[in-house]
Amino acid sequence: MNEKLVPWAPAQMTFSDYMSQPLPADAIRFEGPQSFYGLTMMDLEKFIAHHGKEKYRTQQLYKWVYEKKVTDFEQMSNLSKDFRAELKSLFTFELPKVLTHLKSVDGTQKFLFDMGDRQTVEAVLIPSDDRMTLCISSEVGCNMACRFCFTGKQKLKRRLKTEEIVGQFLQAQALLPEGWRITNIVFMGMGEPLDNPEAVFKSIEILCNDWGVNFSRRKITVSTSGIVPEMWRIAASKTRLAVSLNGYDDESRTRVMPINRRWDITELLNECRQYTRLTKDLVTFEYVLLKGISDQIEHARALHKLTRDVPCKINIIPFNEHPGADFQRPSDDTIEAFHAELMRLGVHVLLRRTMGRDIFAACGQLTSAYKEHPGQMDISNSNLGGKHVADSRRGELGLR
Ligand code: SAH
Numbered sequence: 001m002n003e004k005l006v007p008w009a010p011a012q013m014t015f016s017d018y019m020s021q022p023l024p025a026d027a028i029r030f031e032g033p034q035s036f037y038g039l040t041m042m043d044l045e046k047f048i049a050h051h052g053k054e055k056y057r058t059q060q061l062y063k064w065v066y067e068k069k070v071t072d073f074e075q076m077s078n079l080s081k082d083f084r085a086e087l088k089s090l091f092t093f094e095l096p097k098v099l100t101h102l103k104s105v106d107g108t109q110k111f112l113f114d115m116g117d118r119q120t121v122e123a124v125l126i127p128s129d130d131r132m133t134l135c136i137s138s139e140v141g142c143n144m145a146c147r148f149c150f151t152g153k154q155k156l157k158r159r160l161k162t163e164e165i166v167g168q169f170l171q172a173q174a175l176l177p178e179g180w181r182i183t184n185i186v187f188m189g190m191g192e193p194l195d196n197p198e199a200v201f202k203s204i205e206i207l208c209n210d211w212g213v214n215f216s217r218r219k220i221t222v223s224t225s226g227i228v229p230e231m232w233r234i235a236a237s238k239t240r241l242a243v244s245l246n247g248y249d250d251e252s253r254t255r256v257m258p259i260n261r262r263w264d265i266t267e268l269l270n271e272c273r274q275y276t277r278l279t280k281d282l283v284t285f286e287y288v289l290l291k292g293i294s295d296q297i298e299h300a301r302a303l304h305k306l307t308r309d310v311p312c313k314i315n316i317i318p319f320n321e322h323p324g325a326d327f328q329r330p331s332d333d334t335i336e337a338f339h340a341e342l343m344r345l346g347v348h349v350l351l352r353r354t355m356g357r358d359i360f361a362a363c364g365q366l367t368s369a370y371k372e373h374p375g376q377m378d379i380s381n382s383n384l385g386g387k388h389v390a391d392s393r394r395g396e397l398g399l400r
């Protein structure tokens, strides 16, 4: 473990200080009723201590709810009758309702969730040979205004609550056929996760708790457009970092990602280097290929030069069209030539296959305005996910 002072840490903490920090450290409410799915183990301990109960009860509760999937207190046989009655007034177990559930010909599935208050978000499930990746949303809309992104065209409506992020996972998992499970989570749906860090990192704590879902931290990737001062949280939560680079120098990045004016490439890459030093992990850079703008051979060379001293892999994502888009997708030949040039230069590069285009579920196509895409098939009652869907495709998100 690197014990040097972390320059980007408040109050000059060491990295292990960071790791032992309660994450995240925001205040909790002590009144009920509130969503059980919004409380980390630590929150729950404080919450039930406030209501006069012992610490070990939290583990029992987590086990009932997340492992045994029992939310009826009457069935929680190892709790006293009085405690069960009290719990009923303290917790709710509502999950976001699934409004539509679509399935692509390639096996990708898209969920539209109702978050109440007339807000909706999407999550996408992407099967591949050996994994089932869930791409989840952190916000309704997004304020980062990246010019190629459909979500970015919708201003931020609101940040999701912890339970709404956990809820996307629980609902998608519940809709999978018997014996199937989600193996990877990527925060690459709607919104900028580091613009909503409290809820995002709480949801990670909840999903990774070993008394609960026990999801592996190394199977969670948080993708950011580059909110540099918040990036340390990804290392501290022991999840994996993906960065939307989308430019080969400051000028080209600023043209499509306004955030580059706030934190430029030098600052961003310094932070990435810090991440790789501390975690010994690679950063994944995402690079959207825009026709005539970022898809030329000289751009591939500049991209290589820019990133060669950062331990990284690069995911090339050919632009996905959406209504009112200002950009076009390059031809297959151009995409292939760009990919080949990076390979020739020895870059660890992956060309993402586009998944779910027919149901408007590919990268950058997510929106909460679900009525804009008529003609989609509602398969909410269908029997999902035959084995065949996993056979022919690799995950679009390709985070191998
Ligand atoms: N806000 C986060 C995560 C969500 S966006 C972020 O920006 O990293 C997930 C990925 O989709 C990003 O890498 C982004 O560059 C990419 N993306 C956005 N719009 C796209 C489009 N129209 N075509 C292809 N990829 C797109």
Ligand code: SF4
Binding pocket: 142, 143, 144, 145, 146, 149, 150, 151, 152, 153, 189, 190, 191, 192, 224, 225, 244
């Ligand atoms: Fe927001 Fe990411 Fe889309 Fe940019 S690419 S507008 S940060 S969701």
